[in-house]
Amino acid sequence: MADVAGITREELQLAARNHGMPLEALRYDVTPSGLHYLLIHYDIPQIDADAWRLHVGGLVARPLSLSLSDLRQRSTVTRSVTLECAGNGRALLAPRPLSQPWLLEAVGNAEWTGVPLRDVLEEAGVEPSIAELVFTGFDRGVEGEIEQAYERSLSIAESMREDVLLAFAMNGEALPPQHGAPLRLIVPGWYGMTSVKWLSRITAVGEEFGGYQMATSYRFRSDPAEVGEAVTRVRPRSLMIPPGIPEFLTRSRVLDAGTHEVRGRAWSGLGAIERVEFSDDGGGTWSDGRLDAPHRDSTAWRGWSIEWSASPGERVLCCRATDSTGATQPLEPGWNVGGYANNAVQRVTVTVRG
């Protein structure tokens, strides 16, 4: 794993704004709202929820203009969904792509309540000519020298999945401003950039949308000149609650020798989690952890644990998830220009006291 050094002012400014989930919060199945990760491209917009309306237009048969109370009066669903930022792990790449410098904390699992997107699209009329839906947020800024509202598209097939939500509540309460109030998209299984916050409108289009966040950003490239593949679904990852107690500045950890239960969570947007392994020698040898019972919602992370016999010395703890497609976590990161989807195994250094 590369060392991290020389973070720039720009990166620090982003790190000061965008919140990670301290890893001990992996103990909560439902991440408290204030501990859920946040990645906000521009500023949190100021929106009057009473005057706000969602506009659904473009190639639909019947354009809609919906108020928040229109949406609340529909049949609603609550679903536990694990969201992870596509840039999680970016600051562990070398050379380090300049953007939000996430280590491993850009994740959270919340209870989202809202209306299935499919229901709204069916009411608007899903014409055969529709290829994609474009989701436009109220947040506005400049990126790649282009002034823009944050805007992402999703194919009509993905948009019609039953688990895609237009969410107005998080953990049983109205969405907080920073999580997209009054309404946001939630697309389980995809990296977080897909779940557009502060929705303003949904536009049905007949061809692939070429906006900045689709064609320029969020693509896997080994060279900036490439077109690259789109970043889509979440690669498998497991994280553990770092055992022991930390040193304030270095975050290095100490604990006493003996048997400790190590716990964590694992998730994948490609398939169900089928295995989590644990190593206390930096990935040299591995033992299978126990998986908790599957979550009620397949869109949520899955708990895992292992009894660890800690003998004195310095130990490097690792965990590695494998999903039902056979996808697993690499020991070393794969590099790309944007620093996306680095799901290399977590390493936690612990000094075990005799």
Place this chain on the structure above:
Amino acid sequence: MADVAGITREELQLAARNHGMPLEALRYDVTPSGLHYLLIHYDIPQIDADAWRLHVGGLVARPLSLSLSDLRQRSTVTRSVTLECAGNGRALLAPRPLSQPWLLEAVGNAEWTGVPLRDVLEEAGVEPSIAELVFTGFDRGVEGEIEQAYERSLSIAESMREDVLLAFAMNGEALPPQHGAPLRLIVPGWYGMTSVKWLSRITAVGEEFGGYQMATSYRFRSDPAEVGEAVTRVRPRSLMIPPGIPEFLTRSRVLDAGTHEVRGRAWSGLGAIERVEFSDDGGGTWSDGRLDAPHRDSTAWRGWSIEWSASPGERVLCCRATDSTGATQPLEPGWNVGGYANNAVQRVTVTVRG
């Protein structure tokens, strides 16, 4: 103002854990819980609120052991309090002290509900021999090579102030884990390190407490060998909501020429805010802003605004608060070893488009 560069891995790890308040959230008089700043020395501890008790002991006449329901059944108070981290502004110092690298976001104003500390102390019996109260948290770690629970003391005189609270609710809801659940201290006017989270016990002592967070940390020193003065009350500061829209990476801002209302908040732990000035030329010339009506609670920040005529070009916006003691914000930071209490004026660079 010094440039910021070369942030280390240790600093990034802290920045990824400790949350700042994005400055556009200055628009909310009551900071949403998830946007309030957080500085957590060790890990968020896991506490069973049902089994938890607060122990009040030491030199008191009648030691107490109080459950959360004991505390909730008492006469409670709700108070709006602005808290700021003593390290706010640290990353703008040169050379930069190595610790949590705050820029300007380590602040928030919340509604705290709880029991006046004074009431509990009076029940326990305030003996004349008591010099200080020691507040011990459940959070445990290593700092300065010493394993410790987070622990701070406060003089009996400050502890008996009517506005010091033992708080179990924030913004009308049970304290979130990261803000000190089930019970924390709130000491208005003092930097945040004083408001000990995750309280375990309060111990009355007959002399000055010499724990790490009092004698070693949180002292103003120009040289590490000095004893230094204790960091106590919050120096005056004002911040503005950065106008215009941001560029994603650089956070540089653009807006159109014309008249704009610039709004912000100001606070001081030394006295009431009496003046906020604004400059659009980097502090060369200043205009008086309008102060909003004083807050219901004198312990909360005060809103301010100004009509700004923005003419085309690059502008450096600054604001400067002065309080009733005459204390004001310096244009350049004063340096100290720990990087505390840097209340130098905010600078926001904006490109005004013609």
